Amino acid sequence: MNTSVRRRFVVASLAAVVVAATATACGSSSSDGSSGSTAAGGTYTVWDPYPQFDGTSDWVKLLGSCGSQAGVKVKRTSFDTTDLTNKTLLAAQQGNSPDVLIVDNPVVSTLADAGVLTTTDDSRIDTSQVEPNLLAAGQSGGKTYGTPIGANTLALYYNKEVLKAAGVDPASVKDWASLNAALAKVKAAGKKGITFSAIGTEEGSFQFLPWFWGSGAQLTDLASDQAVAAVTLWKDWLKEGYAPNSVISNTQTTSWQEFATGQYAFAENGTWQLANAKKAGFGYGTIAIPTSTGGTAPAPTGGEFVTVPVQKDTGRYTASDKIVSCLTDAKNLLATDTTLSYVGPTGQVQNQQAAATPELKVWVQAVQAAKGRTSDDLGTKYPKISEHLWGAVQAALTGSKSPKDALSAAQSSASQ
Amino acid sequence: MNSTAPTPGASAAPSATDPVGTAPPPSGAADRFPHGPRSQQWAAWGFLTPVVIYLGAFYAYPLYRNLDLSLRNYTVRSFVQGNAPFTGLENYRKVVDDPTFVPALEHTVLFTGVSLFFQYAIGLALAVFFAQHFRLSATLRALFLVPWLLPLIVSASTWSWMLNSESGIANAALGWLGVGPVNWLTSPSWSLASVIIANIWIGIPFNLVVLHSGLQAIPASLNEAAAIDGANAWQRFWRVTFPLLRPVSAITLLLGLVYTLKVFDIIWIMTRGGPSDSSTTLATWSYRLGFGNLLPEFGPGAAVGNLLVVIALVFGLVYIRAQRQQDNP
Numbered sequence: 030m031n032t033s034v035r036r037r038f039v040v041a042s043l044a045a046v047v048v049a050a051t052a053t054a055c056g057s058s059s060s061d062g063s064s065g066s067t068a069a070g071g072t073y074t075v076w077d078p079y080p081q082f083d084g085t086s087d088w089v090k091l092l093g094s095c096g097s098q099a100g101v102k103v104k105r106t107s108f109d110t111t112d113l114t115n116k117t118l119l120a121a122q123q124g125n126s127p128d129v130l131i132v133d134n135p136v137v138s139t140l141a142d143a144g145v146l147t148t149t150d151d152s153r154i155d156t157s158q159v160e161p162n163l164l165a166a167g168q169s170g171g172k173t174y175g176t177p178i179g180a181n182t183l184a185l186y187y188n189k190e191v192l193k194a195a196g197v198d199p200a201s202v203k204d205w206a207s208l209n210a211a212l213a214k215v216k217a218a219g220k221k222g223i224t225f226s227a228i229g230t231e232e233g234s235f236q237f238l239p240w241f242w243g244s245g246a247q248l249t250d251l252a253s254d255q256a257v258a259a260v261t262l263w264k265d266w267l268k269e270g271y272a273p274n275s276v277i278s279n280t281q282t283t284s285w286q287e288f289a290t291g292q293y294a295f296a297e298n299g300t301w302q303l304a305n306a307k308k309a310g311f312g313y314g315t316i317a318i319p320t321s322t323g324g325t326a327p328a329p330t331g332g333e334f335v336t337v338p339v340q341k342d343t344g345r346y347t348a349s350d351k352i353v354s355c356l357t358d359a360k361n362l363l364a365t366d367t368t369l370s371y372v373g374p375t376g377q378v379q380n381q382q383a384a385a386t387p388e389l390k391v392w393v394q395a396v397q398a399a400k401g402r403t404s405d406d407l408g409t410k411y412p413k414i415s416e417h418l419w420g421a422v423q424a425a426l427t428g429s430k431s432p433k434d435a436l437s438a439a440q441s442s443a444s445q
Numbered sequence: 446m447n448s449t450a451p452t453p454g455a456s457a458a459p460s461a462t463d464p465v466g467t468a469p470p471p472s473g474a475a476d477r478f479p480h481g482p483r484s485q486q487w488a489a490w491g492f493l494t495p496v497v498i499y500l501g502a503f504y505a506y507p508l509y510r511n512l513d514l515s516l517r518n519y520t521v522r523s524f525v526q527g528n529a530p531f532t533g534l535e536n537y538r539k540v541v542d543d544p545t546f547v548p549a550l551e552h553t554v555l556f557t558g559v560s561l562f563f564q565y566a567i568g569l570a571l572a573v574f575f576a577q578h579f580r581l582s583a584t585l586r587a588l589f590l591v592p593w594l595l596p597l598i599v600s601a602s603t604w605s606w607m608l609n610s611e612s613g614i615a616n617a618a619l620g621w622l623g624v625g626p627v628n629w630l631t632s633p634s635w636s637l638a639s640v641i642i643a644n645i646w647i648g649i650p651f652n653l654v655v656l657h658s659g660l661q662a663i664p665a666s667l668n669e670a671a672a673i674d675g676a677n678a679w680q681r682f683w684r685v686t687f688p689l690l691r692p693v694s695a696i697t698l699l700l701g702l703v704y705t706l707k708v709f710d711i712i713w714i715m716t717r718g719g720p721s722d723s724s725t726t727l728a729t730w731s732y733r734l735g736f737g738n739l740l741p742e743f744g745p746g747a748a749v750g751n752l753l754v755v756i757a758l759v760f761g762l763v764y765i766r767a768q769r770q771q772d773n774p
Contacts, residue, residue: 115736121525139740143521229719231739274610277631277720287611409521412740424721427633442544 072102073348074127076117078110078333079369087368091361092352099351114139117338121145126338128349129356131178134166134401135231137334138408141167141174145338148172152337153350154357158375166401167334169408175336176357179371181300182328182399183239184391189312191220191294199316204323205243205262212271215294222271223295224287226279227263227426231412233419235329235402236281236297237263239318241418242400243326248407248414251421252433252440258321260425260432267426277426299331300392301370315391317398327400332371372396417443508754514747524743536748543745545722545730553726556641556712557705563645564701565694568652573682575653576660586653593650601714604643605630608715630716633723640712640724647711648704652697659693660686692771699764703757727753 075092082088089105096103106127108116114136120126126145140146149156149172156164156176167175187199195218197211212222226236240263241248246256266272273287281298288296289309297318306313317325335356337349355361359377366373366382372392373379379393403411421439424430430438515536523529540546575586592600607614608629616626629639663686671681709728712718718725718733725733727749735746 111736114739115741118521118524118741122527135739139521143525145525229717229721230737274628274631275612277628278605278609278716290612409740412738416738420721423719427631427720427723429633429721429723 071100072104073099073129073345073352075103075105075129075131075352076113076127077105077107077131078113078133079131080107080109082107082368088365091356091365095352095355095361098355099348101348101352103352117145118143121338124341126340128337128340128345129352130336130338131333132175132336134177134330134332134334135403135411137167137174137336138169138403139412140336140338141169141172142409146174146336147339147346148174149176151343152346152353154335154337154353158359158377160374160376160379160397162397162400162404163330163332163374165404166330167336169403169406175334176353177330177374178333178335178357179362179366179369180330180332180374180396180399181371182330182392182395183236183297183299184315184317184328184395185223186288186296186298186302186306187314187316188288188291188294189314191215191218191291194218195220195294197294199314202316202319204319205321208319209262209265209271212266212294213269216269216271221273221293223266223297224273224279224284224293225263225276225297226281226284227276227419227422228278228280229419229423231415231419232280233422234415235331237418237422238402239297239326239328242328243318243320245321248405248411248418250440251414251418251443252437255321256436257432260422260436262321263422264425264432277423300372303370303388315388317391317395325394325398327398328395329402330396330399332374414443511747511750514743515745515751517744519743521741524741529744532744536744537752540745540748540752545725548722549725549727549730549749552637552724553706553728555637556644556708556726557702559641560644560648560705560708561698561701564648564652564705565698567645568649568697569656569694571649571653572656572660573686575657586657589653590650592647593654597647597710598714600647601643601711604639604646604711605715608639631720633720636716636720636724640715643711643715644705644708648701651704652701655697655700656690656693659690659697662693663689695764695767699760702760706753706757727756 092103092105110133154176156173159176163177163180192199195215197214202208202211215222227233240259244255244259246253285298285302291311320326335353362373362378363381383390383393417439421435424435425432517529518532519529575582610628610631629635667685668681671685707728712724712729716724718729731746731749734742
């Protein structure tokens with residue numbers, strides 16, 4: 030009796046589960062329809078990865094005023110940047126993408142590949158003023174999928190006092206040899222050389238790329254001699270004690286915290302640390318990351334693109350385009366990039382920034398030399414290459430493989 | 446079979462005696478009889494519906510979706526458009542053939558096994574210690590609960606800060622003892638040990654609390670009787686307390702196993718599964734495949750997740766079997 034009751038209960042609950050599952054499936058499909066029709070009433074949704082800005086910030090006020098100029102109401106939602114890709118993919122799957130999406134630049138090609146984003150031909154966004162090296166991150170297959178709102182990149186911060194005590198002139202650091210010489214002097218003076226982030230995530234690849242590209246290596250061939258030279262440079266820094274072992278688990282934030290102790294001569298970090306650098310309590314300066322033979326190395330571009338996701342109702346693009354044009358007009362770009370601590374995406378804004386704040390000159394120079402990670406038509410191939418690249422860097426730095434073996438293994442799995 | 450035979454007789458007996466014993470009910474019972482069971486059934490369904498909808502929407506459907514994800518070749522494009530081709534076990538084959546699979550499985554087994562052993566052993570030792578009520582024992586026991594109360598992100602960040610190669614307190618302490626610094630989080634040979642140490646620390650309170658209450662349920666008279674019979678403390682523990690604690694131990698270990706198999710946050714915050722996969726477990730690998738990259742690989746990510754579910758399920762079934770055998774030897 031006991032068992033038969035239990036069996037009946039199981040059958041009944043299974044049947045009910047099936048009913049419930051189909052009910053939820055229906056529920057979700059009907060809700061897209063309704064949200065689509067309410068949005069058509071004049072409310073336009075904007076998603077951004079700037080949760081640090083609340084309703085009273087200039088950025089949110091700018092969104093509001095751009096909305097009213099386009100004659101619509103803007104509803105803004107902000108996400109953590111790592112969350113935004115998956116949220117966007119899910120929203121696109123459910124058919125309720127935002128009208129305007131501001132998203133990290135290496136993600137643009139992924140979203141474009143998923144068919145989530147409109148091309149600038151469809152959305153009619155004007156990208157003619159944007160610097161080509163920055164725009165390239167949002168291009169794939171000859172199409173452009175958005176426009177950069179601003180750019181940041183990496184450079185070397187230095188601690189003036191540490192360099193002075195070690196007798197190093199920052200202007201003398203022009204290539205890898207002179208950088209190594211400077212690091213040796215700093216170590217001899219009893220201070221620590223350089224800190225960076227070699228963590229096993231995209232952040233690690235982001236930090237390694239200036240040295241990788243600066244050696245002349247290409248992402249299409251991870252096992253080249255130049256690539257080996259770049260990994261060996263980092264490995265030797267650890268071996269010689271110029272860089273701390275903690276770089277292997279450092280994020281860019283923890284790497285910055287090391288530099289902020291005042292014990293380090295150099296730190297590889299981004300524009301976004303400028304505000305913290307002023308609070309560090311010691312004199313600092315910045316130089317561009319050198320290539321192996323001299324000159325400014327191409328660092329990867331950071332920063333977001335403004336994009337217009339695909340909508341069922343193509344009539345919505347008109348107002349979306351107005352909002353995007355407003356957000357990216359010269360005056361607003363300057364204001365936005367100043368609050369975000371970014372370098373402007375157009376030559377005009379870059380010149381204005383460099384004129385207003387001379388210390389930004391190094392950053393403008395770095396951004397002009399910078400290169401998108403998904404550029405060179407790598408697009409959605411980049412994430413896979415990057416994963417194997419940071420894996421190889423970690424394997425070499427921990428000593429589990431030689432730089433050459435690590436990179437050869439990475440190349441063979443990345444090209445599969 | 447045995448149990449069904451007596452029931453007809455048993456149910457027949459009351460119905461024969463009832464009309465005689467209680468006069469008023471028969472008319473009422475006869476009144477209700479035609480639609481009684483049906484309305485009762487409706488009521489039963491009514492009570493059942495909320496929980497069934499809840500189970501369906503929040504357990505069965507996500508599980509079904511996860512299974513579906515793992516059996517199709519999802520790219521970002523087909524994820525959005527919903528036309529991913531069915532590829533059978535292709536994702537599982539891909540995952541098993543991946544060079545990360547064997548190390549991840551080994552790390553999962555090692556992480557779970559070593560964590561469970563030490564969590565249980567230390568938890569039990571502390572529980573026995575606190576079973577003897579002494580002054581401040583309640584306060585001390587409360588202190589041991591702190592790891593449990595802290596959000597995991599706080600404890601994991603604190604551990605990674607303490608174990609930092611350059612400025613961590615662990616290396617500073619080793620320095621005073623004259624031992625060279627250890628690259629806790631940045632050396633492939635230490636990273637797994639570091640996350641296991643942190644996980645043991647976090648798991649001790651749970652074991653302490655459950656085993657402590659298990660000990661309270663053992664009558665003190667048994668121990669006293671054993672003591673009078675001449676058993677020493679060691680014998681009393683191993684021959685009396687420990688066997689009586691077995692059911693509680695079994696459930697503690699099973700719950701601990703399920704919790705430990707899926708531990709993700711501690712490892713992700715402390716090492717990101719690195720350096721070069723040296724602390725990657727199936728749980729962190731699944732996350733990295735699905736969410737940790739610029740280009741999500743939902744199919745293989747879901748496949749790894751399902752393997753974890755299956756492993757946990759197998760141990761759950763082993764537990765249930767053991768429980769049954771204990772109930773009817």
